[in-house]
């Protein structure tokens with residue numbers, strides 16, 4: 566038997582925080598298309614069930630397109646069971662829009678529900694909220710002789726919260742010794758798998774597509790190969806995203822202008838071999854002369870033909886070569902000397918004031 570474990574698809578995500586313009590709309594469509602492609606994969610590879618461990622949708626405010634596409638994908642794959650456990654982002658609008666529940670769509674509630682897939686394999690789950698999240702550990706009862714898959718959506722206790730939205734906490738160690746073979750989790754957007762106890766593992770599948778640069782690297786789902794005779798569950802991560810996001814730090818220390826910075830960026834990109842459909846965030850760092858002009862928009866434009874999307878952020882620190890201004894008998898020189906003597910400014914503050922002042926005096930735009 567083969568089962569897909571996915572989570573955190575966040576369909577209909579507005580992507581406002583991550584992208585701009587037409588790309589936003591395109592990526593939104595791509596998120597949905599990747600879900601549909603995963604269902605095609607299931608149809609083509611004799612997958613018996615798809616576990617959706619929460620956050621199928623990003624909000625309750627669903628487009629007709631997403632609602633219809635997901636419904637049709639489920640209805641048109643009657644041989645595949647869809648186990649849909651709602652996460653903190655999922656509202657009721659999808660389920661309430663269904664005229665009737667497709668027989669292959671299995672849902673969960675605030676109390677444990679166990680579904681047998683075969684005589685020997687079960688899928689259990691419970692949807693967490695603030696009232697039940699502490700109570701689920703004592704109420705889970707599984708048959709020890711079966712292969713037991715359990716689904717939950719929440720933040721692993723002790724794991725740094727990176728997502729912006731509050732979710733219920735899961736304490737995996739409280740689920741030890743319960744007869745779990747595979748604990749399919751959702752909420753954390755990076756794939757990771759850990760030993761639960763002597764018998765089972767717990768696993769976040771991660772999201773199916775990265776949306777922003779806090780979701781870099783390979784994204785996809787977990788394919789479970791279950792051998793009912795040998796009593797084994799073998800999970801394998803399958804990268805499946807249409808695009809991968811990369812954050813690329815580039816040290817541009819010493820660059821006197823945008824051209825020199827771009828040369829350093831180019832050098833760096835040459836050593837990587839990112840596919841042309843990637844999304845790239847260049848993070849420029851290092852110390853550059855206070856007089857250096859650095860135009861991040863130009864840097865992005867320069868490389869945007871090489872990739873699907875490029876954005877650039879400037880995290881450089883300006884350094885003031887005080888000596889070069891000491892004897893300069895110009896307004897700039899006078900200004901720099903004046904700032905350097907200010908006693909109530911930190912060195913960092915002085916550098917920033919000088920940088921802005923010099924650009925203002927040169928008639929350049931001041932990027933702050």
Ligand SMILES: [Mn+2]
Pocket residue numbers: 619620652653654718732751752
């Ligand atoms: Mn979530």
